[in-house]
Amino acid sequence: MKRNALSQLGQRIAEPPIAWLMKQTLEHPHIISLAAGFTDNPSLPLTETQELAQRVLAKAGSGRAALQYGASAGDTRLRELTIKRLQQLDGGKAEAPVDRTIITNGSQQLLYLLSEALFDLGDIVIVEDPTYFVFLGIAQSRAIDCRGVKLTPEGVDLADLERVLETLRKEGSLPKLKALYLVTYHQNPTGYTTQLERKAAALKLLKRYEKAAGHPIYLLEDAAYRELRFKGKDVPTALTCAGNERVIYAGTYSKPFATGIRVGFGVLPKELFPIVLRIKGNHDFGTANLLQQILAEALATGAYERHLKQLRARYGSKAAAMVAAIKKHFPAEVVWREPEGGLYVWARTPERLKTGMKSAFFKRALAQDVLYVPGELAYADDKHRPKPNHEMRLSFGGASEKDITEGIARLGRLLA
Amino acid sequence: MKRNALSQLGQRIAEPPIAWLMKQTLEHPHIISLAAGFTDNPSLPLTETQELAQRVLAKAGSGRAALQYGASAGDTRLRELTIKRLQQLDGGKAEAPVDRTIITNGSQQLLYLLSEALFDLGDIVIVEDPTYFVFLGIAQSRAIDCRGVKLTPEGVDLADLERVLETLRKEGSLPKLKALYLVTYHQNPTGYTTQLERKAAALKLLKRYEKAAGHPIYLLEDAAYRELRFKGKDVPTALTCAGNERVIYAGTYSKPFATGIRVGFGVLPKELFPIVLRIKGNHDFGTANLLQQILAEALATGAYERHLKQLRARYGSKAAAMVAAIKKHFPAEVVWREPEGGLYVWARTPERLKTGMKSAFFKRALAQDVLYVPGELAYADDKHRPKPNHEMRLSFGGASEKDITEGIARLGRLLA
Structure with a gap:
């Protein structure tokens, strides 16, 4: 059999680069991942969801609707x-x-x-x-x-x-x-x-x-x-x-x-x-x-709104930890902004300092057990302009404040 | 603007016939639906799911995994x-x-x-x-x-x-x-x-x-x-x-x-x-x-297996109700088989008796507040053979035993 039976889509679809990043996390057990888009683990609404599921399933009406x-x-x-x-x-x-x-x-x-x-x-x-x-x-x-x-x-x-x-x-x-x-x-x-x-x-x-x-x-x-x-x-x-x-x-x-x-x-x-x-x-x-x-x-x-309030405070605090660490450890040539929400800080290094998956910097960061999302992954394959390759997405969503601070410090040492 | 912006798929995709059947159910509130692929409502595992959700969310490990x-x-x-x-x-x-x-x-x-x-x-x-x-x-x-x-x-x-x-x-x-x-x-x-x-x-x-x-x-x-x-x-x-x-x-x-x-x-x-x-x-x-x-x-x-055992008994009983009603009410020319599982009985009328969505029989059944899935809907548009139009899919999944018996009786009167 020379050919496979795949559709054009099936033949075309590439492995997502994020899969490779996730594999790194698994293979480096001590890694500090500032790459994952995961949300904050400790603040997940376990008790709230327990109560909500109870309420929904306790009533025959909403319970049956939930299971049908x-x-x-x-x-x-x-x-x-x-x-x-x-x-x-x-x-x-x-x-x-x-x-x-x-x-x-x-x-x-x-x-x-x-x-x-x-x-x-x-x-x-x-x-x-x-x-x-x-x-x-x-x-x-x-x-x-x-x-x-x-x-x-x-x-x-x-x-x-x-x-x-x-x-x-x-x-x-x-x-x-x-x-x-x-x-x-x-x-x-x-x-x-x-x-x-x-x-x-x-x-x-x-x-x-x-x-x-x-x-x-x-x-x-x-x-x-x-x-x-x-x-x-x-x-x-x-x-x-x-x-x-x-x-x-x-x-x-x-x-x-x-x-x-x-x-x-x-x-x-x-x-x-x-x-x-x-x-x-x-x-x-x-x-x-x-x-x-x-x-x-x-x-x-109102459980949603109450949870959200806590979550915002939590991400606000984690963002502040990242911001403080960046201020302390990143050289002045690295351009970034304080976030007002979300999960990410975007940091731009001088153009000579490449941050891509194949860059020396990315590999050195990985050797130091720190992972970030290379900025290049977030650019479309648009041949009408060169693709930038000197940025990093730094997530404060998944990692703890301690790990955020330590991870940024390590990146800072590499950047210096 | 003369054209829409839809893809070929967007332009091609037809409204599913089942949508029309569901609309009938809503518009005829007293309808006995032997059409729906819905599963049996009274036997939905409300208590079981409540307990399972509790167990999953009570433990930090599985709870966090569940919400992440x-x-x-x-x-x-x-x-x-x-x-x-x-x-x-x-x-x-x-x-x-x-x-x-x-x-x-x-x-x-x-x-x-x-x-x-x-x-x-x-x-x-x-x-x-x-x-x-x-x-x-x-x-x-x-x-x-x-x-x-x-x-x-x-x-x-x-x-x-x-x-x-x-x-x-x-x-x-x-x-x-x-x-x-x-x-x-x-x-x-x-x-x-x-x-x-x-x-x-x-x-x-x-x-x-x-x-x-x-x-x-x-x-x-x-x-x-x-x-x-x-x-x-x-x-x-x-x-x-x-x-x-x-x-x-x-x-x-x-x-x-x-x-x-x-x-x-x-x-x-x-x-x-x-x-x-x-x-x-x-x-x-x-x-x-x-x-x-x-x-x-x-x-x-083992909650899954225990629930399944009950569910099988329940569907077995509902199937038996449908089978008994068919035996009693359908004329001998209608061909069908006793099911050993699943949710459906398939009934074939003589070829002269059309059962399709546009057939007189389907409309008369609807007028009697009984809905079934016309067999024609389950045949591919394959021009290499004529599409049969004298079959019905009769579901015993959603309806109660009483409604199953009554629905089949009404269909039987129309068939006779």
Whole structure:
């Protein structure tokens, strides 16, 4: 047999670099991982989940609903509570009807469903430079062409977005452009939050190119880290902006509550909702109801909000530990910002100091039992610009404050 | 804007007919649904799940594991317990290593992942006539070409399978043939169970055509209903047969334990495992750990087995109620068989009596507040044979014994 039976996707799909990083963690038992996107272990809501599961299963109504099949779109009460909460955060100004809201297996699944609903082989998505690397993994496997656009601490660089759109127009590739993907809150990997004006302006800009594209161009707003703000003021979603009929909003309860209870949600444009729903039906005909009922109960009883308050304080404290250690140990040439939420600090070394997986620095860090995510992994394979290779994503999510401090100190010694 | 931004898949994907059936149930509040694949509501394991969730969350180790991210392949203990159980059922003769076992969101997700890993547009899968209609939905959305092969109460008709393979060879389409899909236990929709000799012979037959195909041709064994046997003797899986290196085995805990706890599993050929794992990583990087821990605890403590025993007795009794009612109310021209497990009775009317969604009979049944799944929905769009339109799938899973008896009586009056 010369050939395998794989599809083109099956032949194309690459091993995710994160798998290699996770293997390192296992093979180096004493490693301090500032790489993992894992959430804080000690603050996981064990008691809360115990109580919530009890409440859900003690009542015949919610108990049976929890253990039975449901609708592909998700539990109605959870969808309602989700939009209620979204409106509280957005001051009631979001265009977010319950009947266009879908519950998913984390927001990750929604990203995947959208990749199927919108993109054919060779279609284009504009992504931030840098962006969420698992989204890049989806794009790689599905041969979606990613074009990078500059990212500033206030969000997508609008002049650069216009430049990219103009380039696509001149190339005649606008008909292939389906969406702009922005991770708008405490972005993975940079920690940056997109300001509201940027979202509004980006929507306007996309609209201008729709005629040449011949179809809608969506703004896919990934708000996975929104609730993990421990400092500063929340920003309204793109659903509150003019042009919100083009906004796809992806949210999640996994990171703010518990990553083992994988429940995310999406608010979708009218024309996309039935399509995404059908694909979801084929994937799994609905997210596990037990998880949905637990989350609905958490939201309804206030347990979610109470847990979140603790979690924010905890991440705030862990971020402060990382910030203090960086201030103490990193040389002044390393550029970074204090995070206001999320799980990450993004650190830029001078260009001569490469940080990639194959770099001497990465290997020396590993020899010192410290792991970080090389910045290069978060850049799309966009041949229209060189891929930066002198940045690090440093996570304060999983590691203890002691390990964070020690890990940063070791990196600092290597950097010096 | 003239065009939408949908992908070809997005444009192609049809509304599942089951959605329309579910809508009927909602719009006719007094309806007796013999259509739903829902499992029995009163026997859902509320107390058991309460206890299991307590146990899992009371211990810091399993509790944290339950609420944290895990590996894409699934929890190691659950994978081990899964294979242990499979080997118990298969007398230790299955070729099923833990390191080729993946935990999924129900077996449905595995079917989807495989459709992505193996099939390009226009590739071919051979399916039973009739087969599981959600699998046909996946195929429709992904433009996978389904060829129907005759099904007998003992499983796939081998002579007809050979005929189909010969046809594909003559057409020159064997390079597009990737798999034979069999629902081997208490099949949805017929209730038939494939005998071991049939599985072994099918594997042998597929092997003979691999040279002309130029690649492996897999046997995808969907064992979703295996554990729901209430009569007769279990049959070993295709994993116990010669040629098992071509077997993809899909199992699930959802139906035998609780459909709201969606956990399925797959045992995959060596060359497919990493590919399916990567696609799964892009979908959701792992099934929710809380569900996995609950199932692992259920298996380890015997709670799973105890619940299953009750459930089998219950379905046995419901099946008996349906059988008694059919004997009493259906005319002799209607052909059907007593089920030994699963959730369904398959009834064939004389050819002149159409049962399809648009048939007078279906409408009259609906007017009498009785719903069934028209047999036509379970047949692939295979233009190489006419699609039968005179069968019904009658489910005894969701309805009460009283409703089953009354529903069958009403259908019987319409048939007479």
